[in-house]
Amino acid sequence: MLKVEQISGGYHQTPIVRDISFLVNKGEFLGILGPNGCGKSTLIKMISGILKPTSGKVLIDGIPIEKLNPRQLAKKMTVLPQMQSNTFSTTVRETVEIGRYPHQSGFFSSWSEEDEEAVIKAMELTDVLKYQDTNLEFLSGGERQRVFIAQALAQSSELLLLDEPTNYLDIAHQKQILDMIRKEVTEHGLTVVSVFHDINLASLYCDHLLLMEAGSVKAYGEPHEVIIEQQIMDVYEARISTQAHPEQPKPQMAILPDFEEQRKEKSVSxxxxxxxxxxxxxxxxxxxxxxxxxxxxxxxxxxxxxxxxxxxxxxxxxxxxxxxxxxxxxxxxxxxxxxxxxxxxxxxxxxxxxxxxxxxxxxxxxxxxxxxxxxxxxxxxxxxxxxxxxxxxxxxxxxxxxxxxxxxxxxxxxxxxxxxxxxxxxxxxxxxxxxxxxxxxxxxxxxxxxxxxxxxxxxxxxxxxxxxxxxxxxxxxxxxxxxxxxxx
Amino acid sequence: MKKKLLLAYSSSIFLLLISFWFGVSIGSVDIPLSSLWNEEINPRAFSILWNIRMPRVILAGFVGASLAIAGAAFQGLLRNPLADPYTIGVSSGASVGAISTIFFGISIPFIGSYTIAIFGMLGAFITLITVLIFARLIDRSLKMETLILTGVIFSSFLASCISLLTALSHEELKPIVGWLLGSVAMRGWSYVNILFPFLLIGSFILWLNRRELNVMMYGDDRATALGVNVKRSKYAILIGGSVLTGAAVSVSGTIGFVGLVVPHMTRMVWGTDHRHLLPLSFMNGASLLIICDLISRTIVAPEELPIGVITAFIGAPVFAYIFYKQRRK
Incomplete structure (x- = not known):
């Protein structure tokens, strides 16, 4: 579905991303991990065609993305950037309808039944249908994030690129959104590439993980091959400990704080x-x-x-x-x-x-x-x-x-x-x-x-x-x- | 949703028709509508109506429509509620061009009364090209911050040129100041004819980009990802809006407030969807300027006030009221 071949690139002359290659098959969920500033978002921008790589190729279904015009590309791939804002107030429904842009064409754009269905379904899946006539400014950060996820889903493409989709969400909605995405992946063959901050969430929901360090691939594989205590500690420069998840065969990590509590020489007898x-x-x-x-x-x-x-x-x-x-x-x-x-x-x-x-x-x-x-x-x-x-x-x-x-x-x-x-x-x-x-x-x-x-x-x-x-x-x-x- | 749209369009059309009717019939001489088509009943009224009143009202409507639709498009494009048609400096260019003709007493043979307008458009056109080239030199993707700052640089430079010309002028001072304050008086059909094609082309370009404007509100990256050719749309909107603004300023001077506030009022009442915001702003801008012109020529008759004074005088309280109502909801 998505093939990234040795891409490098960044802003100005300094490369932020160096020589990254990977393959994501249809119906697979890939998580991209790495510390702040390691090039995760830059990589997503290059895959999505917003930023041109200085070398290397990105292919979707075997076609290099630069061969597709913006509208064709938008039908194949949806990109949800990290920050979303809008200066002017729009209703939830109007915002989600924007996702149908690539499917609209012609002098007078006609709103088809397919458009309507996609919008309603996206709002249902993200649980925002009940707010459809509310202005975005009256929603909480988490609700707004769900509206933007709905916008991305309404685009109905087979490949979804997400940059920290669960930002601003409480755990119930993190779970709801990721469960929903996972279900679309497993049941309907959606292909997802997503940047994650939260290592535990990435481990739980992704089929494969790509761990980045300073613009390069540090590790790639199934969660248990990537979430390794020493490796995570090296890359993030933070003390952690890994342990088993109580229900899933996916490793989880706990942060080990570096404060020595004032409990010197406390003992029991x-x-x-x-x-x-x-x-x-x-x-x-x-x-x-x-x-x-x-x-x-x-x-x-x-x-x-x-x-x-x-x-x-x-x-x-x-x-x-x-x-x-x-x-x-x-x-x-x-x-x-x-x-x-x-x-x-x-x-x-x-x-x-x-x-x-x-x-x-x-x-x-x-x-x-x-x-x-x-x-x-x-x-x-x-x-x-x-x-x-x-x-x-x-x-x-x-x-x-x-x-x-x-x-x-x-x-x-x-x-x-x-x-x-x-x-x-x-x-x-x-x-x-x-x-x-x-x-x-x-x-x-x-x-x-x-x-x-x-x-x-x-x-x-x-x-x-x-x-x-x-x-x-x-x-x-x-x-x-x-x-x-x-x-x- | 459909009901709201129907109401939006019907009320805006109604407002426009009412404004037009008042604009044409009220004045130093009240003219009954019956003399509209029949010269025999009242030849003098017929003449005033067709030679003076009608072109004036239509010109006011055209100018108002141009500024309002350009303002709506610029606010959407620049994602900035403070943007207006004058933001990127094109209007200052038009003003410099127009004032120069007054200051230097330029009058080109054969085109005579058109001279100011032609020079205004020339000024606007040169400014637009320079701004675009300069902004492109800074960053190729034409980020909105770049555009706004470039506009500020050029506007302030050109504004000082205007001040310079004003300061150096003697007997030309009054016409210059009069022109700067803006007016649609005594222009006749020729100015209507000049403005018309630009109004048509500019509005059409903007209307073609109505959906792109909706998408670009979410940022350039998201718009690109949604399949918008962002660069092409930006150029189209900038050129469309500038054509409208340059032409409007060239024929009527810098009339403030319409381009800033009409889109806001329209957005607050009827929503942000540019598919409707553009045409609705177009109509409401026309109505507002026709009413303002009517007031400017009747309130202290037989004297006339500059229309630019009235737009803000009426517009500001109306805006304040809508703003208040909207926020209190």
Missing amino acids: LSNIQKGEDYIAFIAEFPLKVLSSAVHNAGLGWYATFINRTVPQEYDIENVKTEFLQYIIEKGFSPTNTVGMMTAVDTKKAVMKEYLAPFGSLIVIVTAGIGGAIDVSHAYERTAYQTIGTINTWVIINGKLSEEAFVQGMMTATEAKSKALQTEKVMDKLSNTIATGTPTDSLLVAATQQGEFMQYAGPLTEVGKMIGKGVYEATVEAIQIYKREMER
Whole structure:
């Protein structure tokens, strides 16, 4: 559809764009990325024929664009520039109708049914039909942007060149416009080339990305081939981190700010523990990075408060989410800043230990109920699900962990727990083998993310050693307490 | 939409007819319309009507129409609400040409009374060519900023030439000042005949570019992308508008306000679409100038006021009223 062959050019004598080539097939969405002033808009201007390249060629359906007259070109390609304004007030409808200009000809231009349909459809797709008789000046920036997108759509060409189409739009309308464009691409074979500021949006919606740096192509490919942490950092000269999108196989990035918050030498210790009537809480003055399998706020996140709550044996597990939320609010904790677990064991009997280590220190807190202990290798023999009897383990580290260290920390803690069950000869009653845990064990690994950086947390690392020792000792002690309680 | 257009055209035509009727029939001698075709009833009225009143009213209408449609086109082209037919300096060129003939007492044999108009057009034409060449030298794409600034440069230079001629004049002062203030009095059919072809050609050129004007409001880049041959349209509009302005100024002097305000009023009431803005401005400009001329010759009769004084005198309050009404909506 669109073929760009080694084009270079710019304003005056200095080339802004250097030797760029790419191919966009029909029904494809290409995103152009790059820092300010790297030549994105200049490239779009050269592709659209507004600016003549000093060398190279732009072909549409195999025809060099200079061979087409302006009207023919406008029927094949629509260009929506970055800034749009109009000195005189026109209505939304009049503005969208302008898009039909290339289709009008003759001495007296007649407005055909096709023109009318295209205009109405464009206004519907961009959700501006309801404003059609309103003057543009009475619309917000975002609404106006949608009107100009409608104008571009009314042009009904197969190739759409956009320069930051979602400028001024709130996220709902960003999504609406890009969903709509994506749909036209997928379902009706529209071909789109668009400049993006927002790397995440470009990654989500485009089939291919072209990353520019100082007028040249730095990277080209599918989003995962372009949105690479180091590459983006180099090109934009900004610290970022990439991560997975929750729903789509498209990488997303997060900006890493460069301000060092005034939290020097803040650390946590056992003095952060608070015990309530039916809970034990760890309350830090600042959020810690947490990976957990809790009831409330499980997964990866930043939280300052962890609570472990005693619930009665007959606790109704059906409404656990809403009930637990209610409980957190009642106790005066912040629901968005708290990780919550629960157990049938009395949390006043929790084992709390603190270990000094070369990197800082480590706190382990364990409550153990082993009534339902099972051997994981025989779990497949069981049919009934049971929820009572839980080992809840917290590992809180004064130190800075990488993401893999978090995962390794969880593995190390789990292995230490199993070892403790073995030492205490806790049995799986059905298979009559040594148990490895209970079906509802929860684990939380938290780190202050200050101080020494630890890439790994396997059993032989400094932090791994402490996790192994701490979790093992605390779990053994907790099991012994549980056994004593049972004997009474 | 259709209804609004119908109303726009019918009311503008009605206004024009009413103005024309008043313009022709009211004056130092009231003339009943019945003497229009019948010389026998009142030979004197018939003569005044056909030899004095009629050409005057028609000339006023032509001048008003020329300035208004040129103003509408220039405002659209330059995307500037302050633009008027005088913006790019062509009118100053016409004035210099016309005043020179008074100052130097030039009168070319055989064309006699046409001399001022011919020299005015010559001045306008030379200025237009110079402005275009100069603007093109600065940037080939004729950006609107370039055009406006070039116009400012040339206008101010030519304005100082006018001031110079005025300052150096003695007994020619009154005719020069009179000409500068603008008038459509005592011109007769010959001036109507001069202006007519230019009015026709200029308006036609602008009308041919009505859709391009609509598109170019969104900027040159967007217009190019929409398939407009921007450069060609710019030249056409500049030449069309300048032909109208140069011719109008040459026959009547610099009459202000019409070219600036009639397009604005028309736009506020009937919208920005140049397909209709151009013809509607054309008609309303004609009506306004006919009415202003009528007032200028009747209000302090038997004396006459310069028409340029009246246009702003009436135009400004009307403009203020429409502006106020529009914004209060």
